[in-house]
Each structure stands twice: as structure tokens, then as C-alpha cells.
Amino acid sequence: MDSKTLFSAIEKKIRRLCLTDFPCGNGPWRRTKNGPDEAETESPDVLLDLLRYPRSPWMYSDSWSPQAAELRELAVTEPKRLRRDFILRYFKTIRITGKNVSCIDEGLLKFSKLEELVLSGNLISEIPAKHLPSTLKILELRANRLSSLRGLASSPPPQLQYLGLGSNGLGSHQDICDLTGRQWPRLACLDLSNCYFQEQKFLVSALETLPCLKTLTLKGNPFTMAPSYPGFTVDSLPELSCLDSSWLTTEDRYNFFGLARMKEMVEDVASVTLSLTRLRGIPDPLMHVDKKAAEFPIVIYKYFISYQFFKHPMLDNQGEVGESKPDTSKDDSVRPRRGSVKNTGKKVSTAVPAVNADETELPLHATPKLSWSECADLNYTLTYSVSCLGALKRFFIRGLRLDLMEEKTLLWPAPSEEAHQVKASPPKGKKGKKEQKVKTPPKKKKGPPELVRDPPIRKLLNSVHIPMQSLVSGGQRVKTVCNFGPLHVEPPAKQEEETEKKTKGDKKKDKKKDDKEAKQKQSKSFERQKTPKGKGKDAKKRDMDERTVLPTPVPVVPVTVELSVELEKWKTVSDALCGVMPAENA
Known part of the structure; x- marks a missing residue:
């Protein structure tokens, strides 16, 4: 041009x-x-x-x-x-x-x-x-x-x-x-x-x-x-x-x-405090689970929020980046399968690592994983010290993205030691010699089965974008309720497809049983057609009660989480001397 x-x-x-x-x-x-x-x-x-x-x-x-x-x-x-x-x-x-x-x-x-x-x-x-x-x-x-x-x-x-x-x-x-x-x-x-x-x-x-x-x-x-x-x-x-x-x-x-x-x-370092508190509106993942289903696998659902931000000093009660220690550390009967990732749970130094201005991808952080509840309090607060203010400005102009994550873990019974024990064969010897008897160890009392867990399966449920430009143009705090929208829980697949443990004979029996129930339903419907006219109203009402089950309407509730992002500002000289935020902004 x-x-x-x-x-x-x-x-x-x-x-x-x-x-x-x-x-x-x-x-x-x-x-x-x-x-x-x-x-x-x-x-x-x-x-x-x-x-x-x-x-x-x-x-x-x-x-x-x-x-x-x-x-x-x-x-x-x-x-x-x-x-x-x-x-x-x-x-x-x-x-x-x-x-x-x-x-x-x-x-x-x-x-x-x-x-x-x-x-x-x-x-x-x-x-x-x-x-x-x-x-x-x-x-x-x-x-x-x-x-x-x-x-x-x-x-x-x-x-x-x-x-x-x-x-x-x-x-x-x-x-x-x-x-x-x-x-x-x-x-x-x-x-x-x-x-x-x-x-x-x-x-x-x-x-x-x-x-x-x-x-x-x-x-x-x-x-x-x-x-x-x-x-x-x-x-x-x-x-x-x-x-x-x-x-x-x-x-x-x-x-x-x-x-x-x-x-x-006076240092050109920004102090940003990010807080995530109440997480509401996640539907119960077990609402469609059949009570007559098999005992195993045991399915555990966890929910957390992940986001990208600059590096930060880790807290003592945290393990990996922004995540809490896994709950299975308290239960000795649950151990990971091969291929799963262990969380060491080691304490990380509180020193702030230097932020590279040339970094194109920021580290991924996550809140502690919580079990399902109608209102889960994340109680997640971290303070970030960012020395590369130019990169922080570009990040705030782009805005913050929160991802709502679901972690699904399957627990299976561990294979018993008896199953792996191979029966010892009698040693070959001369004819006429008595076979040596194999001593079997005494049977232990049966206790709760030891469980092993599969590697967790993580699923992104939804994302939300929060504007942060006001923090660049003079604002000090962004406080909002992030709306992820409503989530729908689909009913789980049939138990036969998940476990694949049923034999062909069981399927034939189920088919015969279904055919028998279908014939019984046809005979009942034929009898209903022969009912006299004088009893028509009662018969229709009884038929509706038997055949029709009205589903209970479930109100659609959006999933929300409370977010607060605040820049530390000195209001007086005493705030600078104390090195903490003012009480009204804390």
C-alpha cells in the first residue's frame, strides 16, 4: 500500500x-x-x-x-x-x-x-x-x-x-x-x-x-x-x-x-492473587447407575478447575503443579496399576522462579480434585509474583480461560496370590518310591479385597473465558461468577458392554427370558382388550399406571464457580513497610 x-x-x-x-x-x-x-x-x-x-x-x-x-x-x-x-x-x-x-x-x-x-x-x-x-x-x-x-x-x-x-x-x-x-x-x-x-x-x-x-x-x-x-x-x-x-x-x-x-x-514485580471458591451445579454422575449392576469396577469421579498462568511459589500442602495429593494415599488397600502416574507429594520450595519473557505457553495449574457434591468449596487461593510485566499485560488483554475437568478412575480387585500359584508336579524318581507330598501353606482369613486402579481418564466438560483487561487499564480486582452452562449426564452403557464377562449361554438365557416376558405382555394386552365397557375408565387408568411411568423433571442448573483475581496495591506507606495487602483488599 x-x-x-x-x-x-x-x-x-x-x-x-x-x-x-x-x-x-x-x-x-x-x-x-x-x-x-x-x-x-x-x-x-x-x-x-x-x-x-x-x-x-x-x-x-x-x-x-x-x-x-x-x-x-x-x-x-x-x-x-x-x-x-x-x-x-x-x-x-x-x-x-x-x-x-x-x-x-x-x-x-x-x-x-x-x-x-x-x-x-x-x-x-x-x-x-x-x-x-x-x-x-x-x-x-x-x-x-x-x-x-x-x-x-x-x-x-x-x-x-x-x-x-x-x-x-x-x-x-x-x-x-x-x-x-x-x-x-x-x-x-x-x-x-x-x-x-x-x-x-x-x-x-x-x-x-x-x-x-x-x-x-x-x-x-x-x-x-x-x-x-x-x-x-x-x-x-x-x-x-x-x-x-x-x-x-x-x-x-x-x-x-x-x-x-x-x-x-520499589520493584517492577506484580503480585497477583487468584482465588476459586464455590463450585456449584455439577449433576450427580451416579444418578443413572443401576443398583443391580456388578460390584466391580468401582467408579470414582473427581472434579477440578484447570487454567494457564505464570509460575508461582507452591504451598506446602500441594503436590504437583497446583494439584492436591491424591486421596488414595490414605487407603493402603488401593494401589495404582502399571502405567498410572504417581504423585510424590514432596514439598516444593517457596522461592519464586524467574519468568521467561519468551515463553509462548504458560504452565498449567489446577485446583485440588474434589468428589461430587451439590456445592463444593474449592478453597483455592494462590499468589503469583510476576516480574515480566509486559507478558502479564498481554495475558490480561487476552483474558483468563478456565476449564472444568472431570477425572474418572476405575477400581478393580487385585488378582489373588493363589491364582498365580502353580501347583508343583511330583518329582520324577525310581519306581516303587512313594511320591513326595507337597505342603500347602495354611489358608488366611478372607478380608476386604485389595484394589488396584486404572490410570485416570480426564474429560473436558466445558470452558469459559473471563476478560481481564480492566486490570491493565487501572482496575485492581476482577470478581465474577463464571458460568460454564448446564451439563447433562448421559446414562451409562449396559453392563454387558462395560465388563464383557457374560458368556454366550447367559445371553441365550436372557433372550429366552425376554421372549417369555414379551409373550406375557401380549397376553395381558389381549385380556385388557376384552374388558367390558362398564369398566372402561378404571381399566384405562389401571393400564396407564402399569405401562406409563412419567419421568421426574430435573431442573437445568448451570455450573458456576466464583473467581477473584486481584492485584496488590499499596494504599499507604505503612502497606509498603509491612509488605502485605491492606485489610480491606485481603
């Missing part, structure tokens, strides 16, 4: 003003003082009404510049003044947004009285300062493709008071060096929101050199998720009046007083 220059986009806007067409300009429709008073001509007052009347087809509603409507009226009252140089010098404000402008060319210098330039939502990747008018006071470059401030900071407009750089790819060490008072001596308002600055102390030390800075916007940067923000910034910039669209009060100054001198406590 060819680059689109800024001057060509402005010229296109000027041509659409139609300064020489009706009702503007010097045309035959204009009534002059010395000319004849004809019916086809109009006075200047009538022509101005055509420009100003809201329902007029010549009404100009484009708001790209307030001087545009003024020029159209000037083209009616004083059309002789509208020369090209006069038009270009007349503009003080120009807004070209969302027009795919990718290049700021030197044609912009022709607007010698330009004070405000808004170029949001374009494709600009570089700002050559030499192409900006020296009269410029407001420069808005939000949502472009800027990745460096070197071109703009080389010789910026000396009168610039407002600079908007939000939603750009800025955040390098060099970008911070280009935001000092040496380049911007009169800058009073600075917007750096939704960029990628991660070093709070280094950025604040550069902003301290701006002598006129009063309004600052930093929300959406990775370092704003650290506990020390905004306290450290507020205390380090005493002349600041507004931070992130909020006016700073005397109470704010008092709460964070002295934090700027505690730079050793």
Missing part, C-alpha cells in the same frame, strides 16, 4: 469545502451592489442562512477543523480574500483521524499558524520534527505505529504544551531518555497510556526534569500493575495535579509521603 502523506489528506478536506461553489465564492448567484437586482441572484445574508441552517443541503458538518466553517462564511462575505496562501495560514486546528496517513511531509510547514494537530488512529511510524510548524502547542499522536521518539525529540516545537503518545509501541530505555525537560521545556500535559514502559523508577526520574508538568496519564503501562504504583509516582512528582484522569488530593499526598525516598523497596 502506497504511503499517504498528511498534506494530501488536508488538501482533500479543503477541496470538499467548495469555497468557489454555490453558495460560496463569486458566482452569478451573488447579488452585487452595482449589479441589477435579478430573481436569480441572492443577497449575502440569504447565502449565509443556507450555510448555517441545520436542514440545508449546503450545511457543512465535518468537524476536522473549526476554521473550516469559518472559511465557508468568509467565502460569502469576503470572497476576494480567499487566496491559497491565506487559506493555509488561516488554519489553527487540524484533526485528521483514521485516514491511513503514514507520512508527515514538509507540506505541513505551509500552515504557518497551526497550533493544534491531532493525528490519532493513523499509520504513522516516524515523526520528523523538522516538518512540524514551530507554532504548534498541541500534538496528538494516539494509536499510531510509533516505536521510537528519536525523530520527534531531536528538535521538537518549542511552544509544545500537550503531547499525546498513548497506545503506541513506546517503552524502550531510549524513549525514556527522550522525555526530559531539555527537549520539552514547556510541556504541561503528557499522555503515555497503554504503552510498554516497565521501569517505573527510571521513567519517573526522567519526568521529574519536566518543569511545567501538571497532568500525566500512565495507565495501561506494565509497571502500573506493580504494588508501588501510583504511590511512588505521586510522591516523586510533587507539582503534579492530575494523574490518570484523577485529581490528586491532599490526602493522597499525605498517604504516600516519604515513599519517593524508599526506592530500594
Whole structure:
């Protein structure tokens, strides 16, 4: 795609003003003082009404510049003044947004009285300062493709008071060096929101050199998720009046007083606490189980929530990543089969491992596995310390995904030792010798059978996506009830298909039995048809009771779990000294 220059986009806007067409300009429709008073001509007052009347087809509603409507009226009252140089010098404000402008060319210098330039939502990747008018006071470059401030900071407009750089790819060490008072001596308002600055102390030390800075916007940067923000910034910039669209009060100054001198406590590390509590709505998996079914296998169902997040310090009561120890550790009669995975249950160090910024896949975590109940309390809370704030910001923008998992385990009786014991054959000897007797060990008393378990079968029941973008844009907590939707329990397969233990003879017997029952039902139905008419109502009612069994309706209940994700924030200096979250947020 060819680059689109800024001057060509402005010229296109000027041509659409139609300064020489009706009702503007010097045309035959204009009534002059010395000319004849004809019916086809109009006075200047009538022509101005055509420009100003809201329902007029010549009404100009484009708001790209307030001087545009003024020029159209000037083209009616004083059309002789509208020369090209006069038009270009007349503009003080120009807004070209969302027009795919990718290049700021030197044609912009022709607007010698330009004070405000808004170029949001374009494709600009570089700002050559030499192409900006020296009269410029407001420069808005939000949502472009800027990745460096070197071109703009080389010789910026000396009168610039407002600079908007939000939603750009800025955040390098060099970008911070280009935001000092040496380049911007009169800058009073600075917007750096939704960029990628991660070093709070280094950025604040550069902003301290701006002598006129009063309004600052930093929300959406990775370092704003650290506990020390905004306290450290507020205390380090005493002349600041507004931070992130909020006016700073005397109470704010008092709460964070002295934090700027505690730079050793300020770290660019976010502390995220994730909690999962009540899990409701899972249907009973044993509601369709036949009570007359075989004793084995014994089926155990467990449920848990899994999700992807950064590495975290493990708790002492946990085994594998985010999972509790298996319940079978308490029962010595249950042992795993070959191929199953054992959980060692060893304690893991509480040291926080370093987070690699280049990791594409995050570790998988899971809550403890719980047996079925109408309302299961997961009681799952973990605090994560994330040092790669840029990766954390991208993760929160994508959102958190929770997976509802079901784990099914089959328990079988272990094969007895007698079954494996082979009878010893008598030794070969000479004829006439008596055969030696084989001593059999004494029989042990029969106790409960030892059980072995198959490897668990895990099944994804449903997933839910939770938006987390508010934690990036200044929010501190996301608390919601995640809805997985209703789940339906299908009746289990026939026992013959699961166990496959019945012989062909048993199947033939079952078939004969079914044929016999079918004949009995046919005979009963034939007898019902012969009932007299006087007993029709009672017979019909009795038949309905015998043949029809109305299923009890089961209400559809969605599966929900309560989720809370919270960023730790220092509300006062004492919170920083204690190193814990405030009581109201704990």
C-alpha cells in the first residue's frame, strides 16, 4: 500500500469545502451592489442562512477543523480574500483521524499558524520534527505505529504544551531518555497510556526534569500493575495535579509521603492473587447407575478447575503443579496399576522462579480434585509474583480461560496370590518310591479385597473465558461468577458392554427370558382388550399406571464457580513497610 502523506489528506478536506461553489465564492448567484437586482441572484445574508441552517443541503458538518466553517462564511462575505496562501495560514486546528496517513511531509510547514494537530488512529511510524510548524502547542499522536521518539525529540516545537503518545509501541530505555525537560521545556500535559514502559523508577526520574508538568496519564503501562504504583509516582512528582484522569488530593499526598525516598523497596514485580471458591451445579454422575449392576469396577469421579498462568511459589500442602495429593494415599488397600502416574507429594520450595519473557505457553495449574457434591468449596487461593510485566499485560488483554475437568478412575480387585500359584508336579524318581507330598501353606482369613486402579481418564466438560483487561487499564480486582452452562449426564452403557464377562449361554438365557416376558405382555394386552365397557375408565387408568411411568423433571442448573483475581496495591506507606495487602483488599 502506497504511503499517504498528511498534506494530501488536508488538501482533500479543503477541496470538499467548495469555497468557489454555490453558495460560496463569486458566482452569478451573488447579488452585487452595482449589479441589477435579478430573481436569480441572492443577497449575502440569504447565502449565509443556507450555510448555517441545520436542514440545508449546503450545511457543512465535518468537524476536522473549526476554521473550516469559518472559511465557508468568509467565502460569502469576503470572497476576494480567499487566496491559497491565506487559506493555509488561516488554519489553527487540524484533526485528521483514521485516514491511513503514514507520512508527515514538509507540506505541513505551509500552515504557518497551526497550533493544534491531532493525528490519532493513523499509520504513522516516524515523526520528523523538522516538518512540524514551530507554532504548534498541541500534538496528538494516539494509536499510531510509533516505536521510537528519536525523530520527534531531536528538535521538537518549542511552544509544545500537550503531547499525546498513548497506545503506541513506546517503552524502550531510549524513549525514556527522550522525555526530559531539555527537549520539552514547556510541556504541561503528557499522555503515555497503554504503552510498554516497565521501569517505573527510571521513567519517573526522567519526568521529574519536566518543569511545567501538571497532568500525566500512565495507565495501561506494565509497571502500573506493580504494588508501588501510583504511590511512588505521586510522591516523586510533587507539582503534579492530575494523574490518570484523577485529581490528586491532599490526602493522597499525605498517604504516600516519604515513599519517593524508599526506592530500594520499589520493584517492577506484580503480585497477583487468584482465588476459586464455590463450585456449584455439577449433576450427580451416579444418578443413572443401576443398583443391580456388578460390584466391580468401582467408579470414582473427581472434579477440578484447570487454567494457564505464570509460575508461582507452591504451598506446602500441594503436590504437583497446583494439584492436591491424591486421596488414595490414605487407603493402603488401593494401589495404582502399571502405567498410572504417581504423585510424590514432596514439598516444593517457596522461592519464586524467574519468568521467561519468551515463553509462548504458560504452565498449567489446577485446583485440588474434589468428589461430587451439590456445592463444593474449592478453597483455592494462590499468589503469583510476576516480574515480566509486559507478558502479564498481554495475558490480561487476552483474558483468563478456565476449564472444568472431570477425572474418572476405575477400581478393580487385585488378582489373588493363589491364582498365580502353580501347583508343583511330583518329582520324577525310581519306581516303587512313594511320591513326595507337597505342603500347602495354611489358608488366611478372607478380608476386604485389595484394589488396584486404572490410570485416570480426564474429560473436558466445558470452558469459559473471563476478560481481564480492566486490570491493565487501572482496575485492581476482577470478581465474577463464571458460568460454564448446564451439563447433562448421559446414562451409562449396559453392563454387558462395560465388563464383557457374560458368556454366550447367559445371553441365550436372557433372550429366552425376554421372549417369555414379551409373550406375557401380549397376553395381558389381549385380556385388557376384552374388558367390558362398564369398566372402561378404571381399566384405562389401571393400564396407564402399569405401562406409563412419567419421568421426574430435573431442573437445568448451570455450573458456576466464583473467581477473584486481584492485584496488590499499596494504599499507604505503612502497606509498603509491612509488605502485605491492606485489610480491606485481603
